[in-house]
Amino acid sequence: MGDEHNMAFEKVDEILAGYGYRHDALIGILQDIQRLDNYLPQDTLVYVSRKLEVPLSRIYHIATFYKSFSLVPRGRHIIKVCLGTACHLNGAAQNLEQIERTLNIREGQTTGDMMFSLETVNCLGTCALAPVAVVDDSYFEGVTPGKVEKILSQYTGASEGLDREAD
Amino acid sequence: MKRIESPSDLQALREGILFKRDPDQKVVRVCCTTACRAGGALHVVEALRKGLGDRGLSDKIQIKKTGCRGFCENGPVVAVEPEQLFYNKVKPRDVPDIIDKTLVGGDPVERLLYADPDTKEKIAKEHDIPFFGKQARHVFAKTGRIDPTQIDDYIAEGGYTALCTALTTMAPGQIIRAVEVSGLRGRGGGGFPTGKKWRTCRQAPGMVKYVIANGDEGDPGAFMDRSLMEGDPHSILEGMIIGAYAIGAHEGFIYVRDEYPIAVEHLTIAIDQAAAYGLLGFNILGSGFDLTIRINRGGGAFVCGESTALMNSLEGKVGEPRAKYVHTVESGLWNRPSALNNVETWANIPLIINRGAERYAQIGTAGSKGTKIFSLVGKVRNTGLVEVPMGISLREIVYDIGGGIRKGKRLKAVQTGGPSGGCIPSGKIDMPVDYDSLKALGAIMGSGGMIVMDENTCMVDVAKYFIGFLMYESCGKCVPCREGLKQMHHILSGICEGHGKAEDIELLTRLSVTMSDASLCALGGTAPNPVLSTIRYFRDEYEAHIFDRRCRAGVCRNLFEYYIDETLCNGCTVCSMKCPEGAISGEKKQPHTIDVGRCIRCGVCYTLCKREAVRVR
Numbered sequence: 001m002g003d004e005h006n007m008a009f010e011k012v013d014e015i016l017a018g019y020g021y022r023h024d025a026l027i028g029i030l031q032d033i034q035r036l037d038n039y040l041p042q043d044t045l046v047y048v049s050r051k052l053e054v055p056l057s058r059i060y061h062i063a064t065f066y067k068s069f070s071l072v073p074r075g076r077h078i079i080k081v082c083l084g085t086a087c088h089l090n091g092a093a094q095n096l097e098q099i100e101r102t103l104n105i106r107e108g109q110t111t112g113d114m115m116f117s118l119e120t121v122n123c124l125g126t127c128a129l130a131p132v133a134v135v136d137d138s139y140f141e142g143v144t145p146g147k148v149e150k151i152l153s154q155y156t157g158a159s160e161g162l163d164r165e166a167d
Numbered sequence: 168m169k170r171i172e173s174p175s176d177l178q179a180l181r182e183g184i185l186f187k188r189d190p191d192q193k194v195v196r197v198c199c200t201t202a203c204r205a206g207g208a209l210h211v212v213e214a215l216r217k218g219l220g221d222r223g224l225s226d227k228i229q230i231k232k233t234g235c236r237g238f239c240e241n242g243p244v245v246a247v248e249p250e251q252l253f254y255n256k257v258k259p260r261d262v263p264d265i266i267d268k269t270l271v272g273g274d275p276v277e278r279l280l281y282a283d284p285d286t287k288e289k290i291a292k293e294h295d296i297p298f299f300g301k302q303a304r305h306v307f308a309k310t311g312r313i314d315p316t317q318i319d320d321y322i323a324e325g326g327y328t329a330l331c332t333a334l335t336t337m338a339p340g341q342i343i344r345a346v347e348v349s350g351l352r353g354r355g356g357g358g359f360p361t362g363k364k365w366r367t368c369r370q371a372p373g374m375v376k377y378v379i380a381n382g383d384e385g386d387p388g389a390f391m392d393r394s395l396m397e398g399d400p401h402s403i404l405e406g407m408i409i410g411a412y413a414i415g416a417h418e419g420f421i422y423v424r425d426e427y428p429i430a431v432e433h434l435t436i437a438i439d440q441a442a443a444y445g446l447l448g449f450n451i452l453g454s455g456f457d458l459t460i461r462i463n464r465g466g467g468a469f470v471c472g473e474s475t476a477l478m479n480s481l482e483g484k485v486g487e488p489r490a491k492y493v494h495t496v497e498s499g500l501w502n503r504p505s506a507l508n509n510v511e512t513w514a515n516i517p518l519i520i521n522r523g524a525e526r527y528a529q530i531g532t533a534g535s536k537g538t539k540i541f542s543l544v545g546k547v548r549n550t551g552l553v554e555v556p557m558g559i560s561l562r563e564i565v566y567d568i569g570g571g572i573r574k575g576k577r578l579k580a581v582q583t584g585g586p587s588g589g590c591i592p593s594g595k596i597d598m599p600v601d602y603d604s605l606k607a608l609g610a611i612m613g614s615g616g617m618i619v620m621d622e623n624t625c626m627v628d629v630a631k632y633f634i635g636f637l638m639y640e641s642c643g644k645c646v647p648c649r650e651g652l653k654q655m656h657h658i659l660s661g662i663c664e665g666h667g668k669a670e671d672i673e674l675l676t677r678l679s680v681t682m683s684d685a686s687l688c689a690l691g692g693t694a695p696n697p698v699l700s701t702i703r704y705f706r707d708e709y710e711a712h713i714f715d716r717r718c719r720a721g722v723c724r725n726l727f728e729y730y731i732d733e734t735l736c737n738g739c740t741v742c743s744m745k746c747p748e749g750a751i752s753g754e755k756k757q758p759h760t761i762d763v764g765r766c767i768r769c770g771v772c773y774t775l776c777k778r779e780a781v782r783v784r
Contacts, residue, residue: 066466128239139205
């Protein structure tokens with residue numbers, strides 16, 4: 001393995017060292033790696049497997065078992081639609097369908113222009129705001145199918161980058 | 168930071184903190200946990216900082232970013248002390264008024280006060296609001312008051328005194344005895360007696376033992392653990408240190424859901440600060456007892472809330488449960504004796520030590536002691552977190568604290584215990600809420616999720632929702648759970664889509680028995696509960712779906728239709744413009760009509776119509 005290769009994985013090395021190359025920290029390691037690019041690239045996983053001397057199959061076992069990991073690149077904005085019980089009762093499924101229709105993708109997919117990835121979560125623990133959808137770090141409460149277009153347009157239209165939380 | 172070497176050091180530190188504080192100083196407490204942040208609480212704090220700075224009041228008035236006060240419905244919430252004013256739904260634009268009228272002038276800002284929904288009367292003080300009046304906030308006493316990122320705040324409120332008492336005046340056996348006498352049962356779902364668990368773990372052979380806090384709050388609709396971890400992380404640590412000392416553990420782990428970033432942040436800060444004071448690490452309080460605590464983030468798998476799955480996950484493996492012929496208190500994490508408790512259970516420990524086990528046990532019913540935090544959500548007016556004594560009736564929780572059902576609708580059922588729980592019909596809401604009564608009703612306490620359902624909730628759909636959730640979350644290791652859930656979901660989907668067969672109810676019941684008998688862990692074993700309890704109390708709804716092909720609640724798409732009430736429609740055209748199928752027609756300012764054949768029942772028109780002219784039949 002040449003120096004050039006090591007350079008590309010410099011940040012990964014830092015993460016591995018931070019956890020002391022411990023095998024039991026594998027989930028935390030993968031979470032930190034995912035934070036770099038929003039997904040787990042294949043060559044990185046191969047690298048981690050070699051560095052930690054853990055079979056690649058075990059890494060893939062973990063990466064496919066836990067819901068928070070993605071093996072494919074994700075879009076610039078990540079939409080998470082909460083499907084917790086409180087959100088479900090208040091119409092979360094209809095919101096999800098409306099987003100799917102608007103972006104022309106299904107849950108778990110990314111738009112062709114790599115702008116949006118659409119995901120669902122079991123519960124964000126903000127049930128008082130149900131139904132909730134989160135785009136990146138911004139929470140949208142009381143979402144209805146009718147509001148979907150307006151929410152998404154904030155990320156595609158001219159207003160992107162403005163402070164959305166300030167009401 | 169100076170290390171605390173003894174109880175007298177802690178006492179001196181507390182007195183020092185309190186001495187520096189001016190009791191008359193005005194304090195503005197802004198809830199800054201997830202729900203209030205979502206509503207813009209951090210912007211309110213910024214506006215306050217700036218406003219006070221501009222007026223030269225930064226030194227005179229203190230701003231505190233606190234944990235959750237539970238009244239999430241009305242967030243962001245702001246409390247002003249010493250006047251004890253309680254402001255709701257505060258926006259940055261309200262800040263100038265709060266500063267000028269309240270902080271400088273001493274008068275309340277009327278429009279931000281809580282208004283009684285029936286009488287419209289304004290209520291100024293927190294404890295006069297019915298939502299708070301009937302609660303008994305013991306575990307939650309400091310949450311919402313202290314800044315969770317400041318250990319001094321926790322110590323000033325009496326924090327870590329229980330640890331002092333335990334480590335310097337009590338033998339491990341005495342602590343375990345106290346927890347047994349207190350009658351504390353696990354707050355995470357199982358309701359197993361905590362003292363008994365600790366005793367078995369202490370007696371289990373082995374030099375190395377572990378304490379673990381379960382913060383993998385996976386039940387949808389429950390968020391009290393998040394609130395505790397975000398708002399009062401030290402109470403969890405204090406409970407864990409006491410427990411570790413009692414059991415003889417020197418390593419602890421807190422397993423936190425990946426969806427709770429603020430909880431991870433606050434717990435990390437809390438561990439660092441406690442270690443800096445010497446409350447974690449070597450020779451804690453000069454007692455010779457050592458303990459380190461580490462945080463592990465979960466990966467987003469519901470099954471990891473199960474103890475053996477959680478321990479597998481802590482070991483860096485996939486979170487699959489194992490059969491519990493040997494209990495985890497004897498052979499758990501890395502095959503060593505491990506005491507795993509929910510974070511809320513841990514937070515109860517300091518209370519038991521401080522108050523004494525007998526006094527703690529005075530609250531509650533014969534079999535369920537102390538208080539329990541419930542997350543009251545769904546179609547109830549005051550959603551949020553409520554801490555109540557065990558044995559309170561469901562009616563008191565839903566109507567007195569919760570303020571009744573939204574939009575004047577009728578209560579249909581309350582679902583408790585998460586996906587493995589059950590639905591309690593409106594006719595049974597005078598039953599006391601405790602472990603045993605809920606079980607008798609076919610529901611469970613679970614982690615304390617309480618989901619209120621009204622007449623617009625379809626109970627078959629609710630059963631399908633939970634089974635779908637569990638099907639997705641089943642780890643797939645054992646056949647009864649993996650295949651049973653799949654078949655159940657298939658049958659329930661059929662019923663909801665209008666293909667229900669007469670024998671479906673019987674088939675569901677039989678599948679349920681097999682699954683609860685033969686599944687490996689509690690996920691599969693309790694999975695049939697939502698189906699069984701909805702069949703038990705709402706069989707008529709199943710029958711209406713199967714025989715009449717009707718969903719009276721207007722949820723199951725093939726079994727109802729939308730129409731426009733001509734007397735209410737003013738022809739604003741919003742619905743026809745937004746209808747994705749072009750199924751709505753009509754002239755401007757004339758009543759519109761929906762083409763039932765083209766309508767996909769997406770609900771866009773139903774939610775957009777301001778006049779509620781779009782109806783369900």
